[in-house]
Amino acid sequence: MTGGPEPLSAVAREALERELADLRTEREAVAVTLRDGGGDEVGDRADQADELQRADELDRLAGRITEIEGRLREGAVAGAPSTDAVRVGSSVTVRFADGTESTVQIGELANALDATLVTADSPLGKALLGHRAGDTVTYDTPEGRATAVVVSLG
Template sequence: MTGGPEPISAAGREELERELAGLRVEREAVAATLRDGGGDEVGDRADEADELQRGDDLDRLDTRITEIEGRLEEASVAGAPSTDAVGVGSSVTVRFEDGTESTLHIGELANALDATLVTADSPLGRALLGHRAGDTVTYDTPEGRTTAVVLSLG
């Protein structure tokens, strides 16, 4: 990635917004189970451990919520994906070494339901980032090193 604000695809934005909504609901449920802290309740160590665990869960949820909000804000600043060079959010058509061609989408989040999605941190995704139409990229696969030619960005 470029180190600056990175664009995000519409599908990637939807996925992050869906995750954010779920995290906010989960956070509200966890927060509701925490004690006020002002009571003189006497509990055993198990109660204290449960309370600490819920506090840790709340911290984890808050951290992820902040990360997603920051990423969505960054994507808003970045604007639309570039059509000059492959980046996060790009749609790119490539020809693989075996002659097959495929249009792929470069994203941040893996999605098992989208066979055309390539994450930016996968071997192919990393190889494609920053390249333009006509460039040949080399990347590692379980079968060994291979190449692909960037045909177009769209």
């Protein structure tokens, strides 16, 4: 990518916001199960191990929440996707070798519900990044090497 703040597509933003809400709910559920740390309860090793595992889970959840919040802030700072070269968030019309054209969105997160989304780390996504209208890109598919022409960015 560019090394600076990367734009965030609407689809990616929605997915991150949903994940963030789910993680916050999960974190609250795990936090409720932890003991307050004080008191005179004497538990066996299994209880202690379980509590340590829940504390580790809280740490993992907190880390992912922080990561998503940072990415959402970065996406807001980056502004709209570029229309001069393909970047994350760009909408790109490509013409494949068989003559068919397709408009795809370059995103960060795979979304099975959005057939037009191409992730930036997929073979086609990587090939398109940084290119402009009129450029021909080559990428690998399960059937072998393929080419596509960048028709337009929008």
